[in-house]
Amino acid sequence: MSEQVPKPEELVQIDYQPPAKPWMDVPVEFRRGTFCYAGAKKNVEYLGFPNPRDWQPMDEDWKLPPNWREIILEGMRDRLQKFRSFRLFMDICVRCGACADKCHFYLGSGDPKNMPVLRAELIRSIYRRYFTWTGRLFGRLAGARDLTEDVIKEWFYYFYQCTECRRCSVFCPYGIDTAEITMIGRELLNLVGCNINWALEPAANCFRTGNHLGIQPHGFKDSIEFAIDELEDLTGVRVEVPIAKKGAEVLFIMPSADYFASPHYYTLLGYLLLFHQIGLDYTVSPYASEGGNFGLFISHEMMKRLHDKIYRETKRL
Structure with missing residues (x-):
């Protein structure tokens, strides 16, 4: 070799x-x-x-x-x-x-x-x-x-x-x-x-923290609050992003890249502003903060296990 x-x-x-x-x-x-x-x-x-x-x-x-x-x-x-x-x-x-x-x-x-x-x-x-x-x-x-x-x-x-x-x-x-x-x-x-670790580590992170990047709940909250502040600086509009709010009509699942890195970050700013404008009754959760699924690269069962986390968090809220 x-x-x-x-x-x-x-x-x-x-x-x-x-x-x-x-x-x-x-x-x-x-x-x-x-x-x-x-x-x-x-x-x-x-x-x-x-x-x-x-x-x-x-x-x-x-x-x-x-x-x-x-x-x-x-x-x-x-x-x-x-x-x-x-x-x-x-x-x-x-x-x-x-x-x-x-x-x-x-x-x-x-x-x-x-x-x-x-x-x-x-x-x-x-x-x-x-x-x-x-x-x-x-x-x-x-x-x-x-x-x-x-x-x-x-x-x-x-x-x-x-x-x-x-x-x-x-x-x-x-x-x-x-x-x-x-x-x-x-x-x-x-x-x-x-x-391969390229697929296993994101899946393990998702089980442990709710997203592939391993961002912990307080880190997720900080990222969202930073986005709210920056959005206000850019537009003058102060939006509210409910985190783990019980009884909301929609549990919004975002890709972790949206609140972690550019240019995806600007997509996050865009839909936060949209949700504010239309008055959507929604919430986000640090325990279901990943719209991607690395289980696709591992097995059918792993895909189901990762989706099950989102389903269970939806029922909890």
Whole structure:
């Protein structure tokens, strides 16, 4: 694994020539600047995810659980039964390549495994090997392969190179939602503790303080009061922003970026002025102060858990 950080002029030199070897024979290479760091142990523990430990993708030993293969296959079996769409997407792709040049990760890297069709093949090949009779009988001839630690590393490297934008799905003639395949791949990785801190830390912050940035209630209150003062300086209008007011008609959920940084901050000033003008009966809450949901980059369950916090705060108020 290379330890050298690529220079900007190297990153823009993109080679779209595919490797001479079949994709199954091309090992994954973790190059600095092209992958996310592993989830911090404290965040994994805080969210109650399995196998918390100190590790990084550059390590040779990823410290997987002893029965990691059984965990992955059982998790895959469970999702094949739970999500009918997942099984359908595993079976109907004809590898037409209509999605290939629609992915910004492929366009920016030239790596064939970043084509949505081939990224899905990373998990589809395991599906064929363990969940179809053709894959069990004919193996690689049927596009199947064994589940190994190298496959897990390959999944980690490529499944997190996706922003779930679903542009590939728009152009798929069969309507395959490759983003859903990627999300399920991440869910399987989470089962054995292979996750990224870029997504886990915001989710953990949201559980702890109500927003991805980890701004505590008194900090949220200070930010809102500062915005009120600045709005008065700019417009001469003094608005009132109720915080955790019980019985309000609307609980307004804002993105944390709006009260934390520019230029989003001016959006905050704009809707505070609008709410004042129309006389909206609303409140905001430091415990539900995040309109974004980093659960999208982790799992279906994490999305629901983060939304549940907002629902519970709505009921409380």
